[in-house]
Amino acid sequence: MLTNSRYGRVDIKMIKKITNSLGWKIVSVIAAFFLWLLVVNYEDPIVNRDFSQIPVEKQNADSITSQNKAIEYLEGEFVDLTVRGKRSIVDRLTKSDIKAYADLSKVSITGAVDIEFDIPQGVQILNKRPGDMKIALENMISVQKEVQYYFVGETAEGYVVLAPTITPSVIMISGPESKVNAVSSVMVPVSIQDVTKEMTIYSVPQAMDSHKKVVEDVVANVEKVQITVPVKQKKELPITFKKLDDVQEGFVLADVSYSREDVTVMGKEDALKSIDSIIIDNISLAGKSSDFSVTVSLEDLITKEGIDVISEDKTLIISFNIEKLEQKTISIDPKDIKIKNLSSGHKVTILNTTPITLTFKGASGELSKISLLTLEPSINLAEVGAGAITLPLNYSVEEGIKLVNQPTGIKINVSTK
Secondary structure, eight states: OEEEETTEEEEHHHHHHHHHHHHHHHHHHHHHHHHHHHHHHHHSOEEEEEEEEEEEEEEOTHHHHTTTEEEEEEEOSEEEEEEEEEHHHHTTOOGGGOEEEEEGGGOOTTSEEEEEEEOOTTEEEEEEESSEEEEEEEEEEEEEEEEEEEEESOOOTTEEEOOOEEESSEEEEEEEHHHHHHOOEEEEEEEOTTOOSOEEEEEOOEEEOTTSOBOOSOEESOSOEEEEEOEEEEEEEEEEEOOOSOOSTTEEEEEEEESOSEEEEEEOHHHHHTOOOEEEOOOOOTTOOSOEEEEEEHHHHOOSTTEEEOSSOOEEEEEEEEEEEEEEEEEEOGGGOEEESOOTTEEEEEOOOSOEEEEEEEEHHHHTTOOHHHHOOEEEOTTOOSEEEEEOOBOOOOTTOEEOSOOOOEEEEEEEO
16 A cells, blocks of 8 residues: 655555564663673672671771871671672682772760771672771870799709899880780890899880789880899808807807808808808806897998808807706716627626616706716727726716716626636
8 A cells, every 4th residue: 555745755654564573673682681681690690798807998097097096906806798790700719809998087075086998890798797997095105114033943053143233224114005004024034044144134024913914005115125144152151169269167058049040141162262251259257047038230241252141141049058057966876888899709797786876967957857867887808808897887868968977887707618
C-alpha cells in the first residue's frame, strides 16, 4: 500500500516492519546487558573481606608535644576493617595496600580523633572498629634522681667490693607526670661475679617504681653512667686477749668472752700477710674483784697501715668473768689409780692403803667440774724395772686450777709373773 507524503511516496507496510523490529532490538539490547552483568558477576562477584590489626599512623603529633604535653593512646592504635569490592581486586588486597591514619591536630575536646583511610580504587569500607582514636593528654615534667646501685653475683673467694663511684651520680628523668611520679628510684646493676681487682663499667640507669619494676615511657638525660668499683682482698682475724696483770688477791679471772669471735678486715695483699690476729693487750685487771665489760674500737686495735675493718659495727665488747677463789678436796682410793705402760711379763702391786687427798684452788665454776672421773689419776711405769719404788701421781685439771697441797707419792712393787 502506497501513500503520498512531502517526501514522496511511502510504503506503509515497510514502515510498520521497521518500527516493529526496532522495539525488539531495544529489548534485545537490554536483555543482553543484564545477561552480561550476570556473567560478569558470576565470574568476578562482589565480596566482603575482613582485615585485623591494621596500624594507624599518627600524624601531626608535634602539634601536641610542642605544647609540653604527653600523649597517652587509649584506643585506636590498631583498627579492624571490613571492605567490599570485586573479588579480583579484594583477593589481591594486603594490609600494606590500606593506609590508616589519624591527624592528631584535629583532636576533639573529648580526646577523639577520626581514623581515616587511603584504599585502592574499587574498594569500599563497610565497617571500621574502632571508629576513632582516643587519646589522653598529660603534662610533661622532669625531676632529678640520685643514681643508686645493686650488685649482681659474687666476688671471687677472699675478695670484697666497696661502694662504687657513679658518674654522674644525679640524672634528670623526664616523661608524663604520672609516670615520673611513679619513679621511686633510679638503679644501675653492677655485676661483680668473680672479680679480683678494681673495675670500671658502663651501665644503663633503670627507673624503678616502689615494687622494683621498670617504669616505661620515661627517659633519662644520659644513656649510660660510669661505675668504678674498688675491690680489695679480705681476711678473717681471730681475737685474742693478753693479760697485763692479775686481779685482786683471792680472786681469779674465770673467763673472757667477746661479742664476736673474729673480725673481717680488708686491704692489699702485702698488708694482710703481715697480720694474723687482733691482740687485746691494753686492758688492766689490777684490783678487779667482780665481773665487768669494756667496749673497744676495732679500728684502734689494728695498727697496721692500709688495713680496714669491713663490718659496719666497728666495736668489740669484751666481758670479763671474775670469781672468788675457792678450794675443793678430792680423795682418791689407791684402787682407782690407773696403771700405764706396765712392761710385759711384770705385775704391779700398789702398796698405799689410805686414800690420797688432793686439794685444788680456783674459780667455783671450774672447781665444780672436778671429779674423780675428770682427774683421771694414774702412774706411769715406763722404764720402771722390778722392785719397790715410789712414783708421782698424775692427774688432769683445767688451766687456772691450782693444786694447794703436795700429794702423797704412790708406793708400788713391781715383780715378774
